[in-house]
Amino acid sequence: MLAPNTLLQDRYLVLRLLGQGGMGTVYAAHDPDLDRRVAIKVLHVGVGAQDETSGPQRLLREAQAMAKLSHPNVVAVHDVGVVVTRLYLAMELIEGSDLRAWLGAQRRGWRAIVEVFAAAGAGLAAAHDAGIIHRDFKPQNVLISDTGTIKVLDFGLARAAGGYLREE
Numbered sequence: 001m002l003a004p005n006t007l008l009q010d011r012y013l014v015l016r017l018l019g020q021g022g023m024g025t026v027y028a029a030h031d032p033d034l035d036r037r038v039a040i041k042v043l044h045v046g047v048g049a050q051d052e053t054s055g056p057q058r059l060l061r062e063a064q065a066m067a068k069l070s071h072p073n074v075v076a077v078h079d080v081g082v083v084v085t086r087l088y089l090a091m092e093l094i095e096g097s098d099l100r101a102w103l104g105a106q107r108r109g110w111r112a113i114v115e116v117f118a119a120a121g122a123g124l125a126a127a128h129d130a131g132i133i134h135r136d137f138k139p140q141n142v143l144i145s146d147t148g149t150i151k152v153l154d155f156g157l158a159r160a161a162g163g164y165l166r167e168e
Contacts, residue, residue, distance in 0.1 A: 002027060002042065009083050012040055012090060021154075028093055031078070038078060039093040043086050063089045065132050065155040073123030075143070075153040091153070096146045100139035116142075119150035127155070 002025075006014040012029040015037070019026050024043045031038050063080040070076070079090035097105070099116065120142045127134055134141075134155060141154040 001025065008040060008042075008088065009081055012038065014040070029090070031090070034078075037093045038090045039075075041089040041091070042083070043088070045086065060087060061155075065127070066091065066153075068130050068132065069126055071123055071126035073119050073150055073152060074126060075151045092151070094143040094145045094149070094151050094153075096144050096149075098140050099142035099144060102144045103139065116144060116150050120152055123150070123152035127152070 001017065002008065002014045004014055004016055008014060008029065011033060012031055015028040015030060017025065018028050018039060024041045027040045027042070029038050029040045030036075060080065063077050066075065066077040067080075075094065076092040077089065078092070081088055081090075096102075099120070102108075102116070103113070120137075124134055124137060132155065134152070136154060137152070141152060143151045143153060145151070
């Protein structure tokens with residue numbers, strides 16, 4: 001785990017832990033070069049080996065897939081790199097909660113639920129239009145910002161229409 005105030009790659013200042021998943025740990029960080037807050041996903045130590053469906057290759061595929069998309073309902077990727085053999089991904093920071101937490105926080109009207117799912121669907125449609133199939137769409141991979149913006153993220157299992165995403 002990275003402690004607050006850790007400097008990652010001589011650029012990103014870690015602010016706090018946001019969460020952990022099977023592939024990596026996500027932190028809120030500050031990018032002083034562009035004077036903005038970002039989310040940094042750092043691959044877990046030991047994840048990854050040589051399988052192209054896991055580890056560094058999977059996170060790199062996620063970064064490449066997300067970087068090809070520019071849509072208001074898809075989290076933007078800003079940077080990808082390696083720190084001590086661990087791949088990291090710098091992306092748009094969304095302050096809020098995931099769709100699962102949002103649905104469980106209170107009773108929601110059907111119109112509000114449809115609005116959120118339609119926005120997430122628009123993000124997925126943009127991915128499909130770019131030839132990218134998400135393959136892991138679930139409530140935990142949809143973020144709802146404190147201002148109501150809906151964003152799809154975690155394209156780690158994404159595939160191009162003809163197979164795994166590759167460099168073109």
